[in-house]
Amino acid sequence: MSGATVRVEVAADSLFGPENMPYGVFAPPGGEFRVGVRLADSVLDLAVLLDDPVFARGELNSFLAQGPSRWRAVRDRLRELAETPLPTDAVHDLDSVRTVLPVQIGDYVDFYASIDHASNLGRLFRPDSEPLLPNWRHLPVGYHGRAGTIVVSGTSVIRPSGQRRIGTAPPEFGPSQRLDIEAELGFVVGAPSRQGEPVGVEAFAEHVFGVALVNDWSARDIQAWEYQPLGPFLGKSFATSLSAWITPLEALAHARVPLPDQDPVPLPYLHGTDDAGLDIDLTVAWNGEVVTRPPYARMYWSPAQMLAHLTANGASIRTGDLYASGTISGPEPDQRGSFIELSWGGAEPVVVGDDSRTFLADGDEVTITATAPGTAGRPIGLGEVRGRILAAHNT
CATH class of the missing domain: 3.90.850.10 (Fumarylacetoacetase-like, C-terminal domain)
Incomplete structure (x- = not known):
């Protein structure tokens, strides 16, 4: 993780502010697929931001299987971080990433x-x-x-x-x-x-x-x-x-x-x-x-x-x-x-x-x-x- 930081600016009329933050699986340019959340017109890399290898995988299943208490804890932490400067290597422009199915679907x-x-x-x-x-x-x-x-x-x-x-x-x-x-x-x-x-x-x-x-x-x-x-x-x-x-x-x-x-x-x-x-x-x-x-x-x-x-x-x-x-x-x-x-x-x-x-x-x-x-x-x-x-x- 680099020492440089950036603040993600969220417009007053944005549909993707800290109260939303949907999850997906994305790949930055030249990178591997991993879990992220959308904030405004940016995608936050959770493996980098939270230093948790469960988010370095190309699917959400591993995180979802941890259950509601874990979902709430991660969401609360992400909403806190969204209001602060973030490491630049954890923030990607939405238009620059590739997305895939966010979950491996069984039924x-x-x-x-x-x-x-x-x-x-x-x-x-x-x-x-x-x-x-x-x-x-x-x-x-x-x-x-x-x-x-x-x-x-x-x-x-x-x-x-x-x-x-x-x-x-x-x-x-x-x-x-x-x-x-x-x-x-x-x-x-x-x-x-x-x-x-x-x-x-x-x-x-x-x-x-x-x-x-x-x-x-x-x-x-x-x-x-x-x-x-x-x-x-x-x-x-x-x-x-x-x-x-x-x-x-x-x-x-x-x-x-x-x-x-x-x-x-x-x-x-x-x-x-x-x-x-x-x-x-x-x-x-x-x-x-x-x-x-x-x-x-x-x-x-x-x-x-x-x-x-x-x-x-x-x-x-x-x-x-x-x-x-x-x-x-x-x-x-x-x-x-x-x-x-x-x-x-x-x-x-x-x-x-x-x-x-x-x-x-x-x-x-x-x-x-x-x-x-x-x-x-x-x-x-x-x-x-x-x-x-x-x-x-x-x-």
Whole structure:
């Protein structure tokens, strides 16, 4: 460590002040990957700053496995240091570093927790029936996704191919023609649980370290043909994008809000003082044009209820596991978190710059950002999740 120091200046309107400080894994120019936190437009190297080898690794799992008391102690120390001059070799410009997935992900579960999204898709797919299926208000519906195809923000996504069926014609194989996004919030597990022991709503903060933005890309035409009776498969498993930065739960202490009324009242295992929602506002930009602003505060099922249901049968969680909220949508047309909703199944094209779109074209780029109330009287940012669509491989 050199003797020179520098103070990181944080603008009054910065979304990444000391009250935020999300964690990621980065590599400085010419250096190895290690753990850092973002402060303003800088990345702080924790291995240098805290002189702790656990942060010199190219993953957060080793730190997350140490549990909530350690998370709090490190966060408290970092917030103290952020107000002081720091060693110059511990501070890097954000634009100069490379980022990778911040955690080694074991399992990935995707939920379906937005009543507005579920109702919209019900109206699109089952126009002559009730929008919500009978189980939807009784439990957080979810499915197991593919952890191996989760990629860090900025990674391009190759258009997937699969079986599609148009009308009553025989199915055919080819590139998806209805490629979509899903604006979601992901929850990163820190402390594991034992197999056979459910994690109750009250224990949410003892196991979940933080949140990160997710885009669960979806091939709607492949999904529509394959999903009955067992649910999503190839239409979802080709790519899921995750932000490079994980915001600690403690940074969201002022973002907690009551859940919308749940009717009927959930079963007892889904009750507790931690079954709160989060006041997080997302923004989705399509080729740089903002097209929708989904509100997370509208979500019907809480993050703690999702975790409680995920483990209710005794399934264990492991350090680095990720579960996501499912598409975040609100009741208004400009709050829909997927393009199948925004274009109403392709019937209402969306104006994107000088063009109109229903689903994603090759070369399109989607960027999802979000803000939440912070603990210092100003909003905090949740980074971004971004991806560009590349043409399908020849089939």
